[in-house]
Amino acid sequence: MQPITARSLVWYDSYHRTLPWRISPRERRLGAPIDPYRIWLSEIMLQQTTVEAVKSYFLAFTKRWPTVGDLGAASQDDVLRAWAGLGYYSRARNLKKCADIIVSEHGGRFPSDLPGLKSLPGIGDYTAAAIASIAFDVPAAVVDGNVERVVTRLYAIATPLPLAKTEIRMRMQALTPQERSGDFAQAMMDLGATICTPRRPACAICPLNDNCQALQSTDPELFPVKAPKKEKPIRVGAAFVALADDEIHLRSRVETGLLGGMSEVPTTQWTARVDGETGLDAAPFAANWIAAGSISHVFTHFELRLNIYKADEVEKAHVSGGWWVKVANLGDEALPTVMKKAIAAAVPDAFARRRKAG
């Protein structure tokens, strides 16, 4: 076994993170079984998402849907409602699709090989390798953002991402042991998350500092090299919060694209700024619309600024499509964060923690 591999595993045995979806190396040695369902669910949730953000969602999902069969029996709408706030909602749609396929075509069991895993919706190179190695002990090369950082530093790879991906994968494959491949993958990811961090890496306490070419020759913080980011355009629009007594009007977004399948208050198109336009002329139905401020929300590839309009005592008969929900029950809806912001601008206590009456 290569020194880097051995040192990573020794470090992991003592300093691994304890996470709700993880079986510790000690538990593994004692024969604790690994549930591929929980590994899969956690890996999907962790795509581009922080561990802290995932924890409560993972616990809620596994409590409500303990097996992939339970998830297969759920409705997509229930899954989207439970996913609301976690972002990248195509993950939730693919999660449900994948569960259905596992149930209908695989007898409720996950494939244990890379091609079988990769053929499933929402599972790409990284996730297939992670599930195969962690859940099934397949010596697959697991390459995520942490591994990219650790490996480019270990070998001082100056090729910019994503071009360097092939070389990183080859290096990682060469390091991956036949035994404990899953622990090794998690060791490299934990190292990247806790020691080999993007800024101010803790090289002095790194178990691989003797092996790190970046540390020997230059500054590890210079790796990985990435292409410069593009500027975010600004898009503008208007959102309309219609109220009737204690109920608010919602509708569903189309199934695909941004926030696909999620709930929303009616909005105009989101377009590049046009001077003088407020969006009020594009109200979804006639009502006594009152300006209720504006919000800003940053997506991955653009910033959205929405003028918010509110109308009280809307005549429900004048509104077609969508549905009405009590403001107190908004927490049960599949509302993305941007929509919660829009609603909160018009109804400031919509998402406030409910106080005891009195």
Added chain:
DNA sequence: AACACGTGGTA
């Protein structure tokens, strides 16, 4: 290859 796709935390 390049872009679409969310959100919240950190410095």
Added chain:
DNA sequence: TTACCAAGTGT
């Protein structure tokens, strides 16, 4: 505040 970042995938 702006900028970057976090266990990527699909097209």
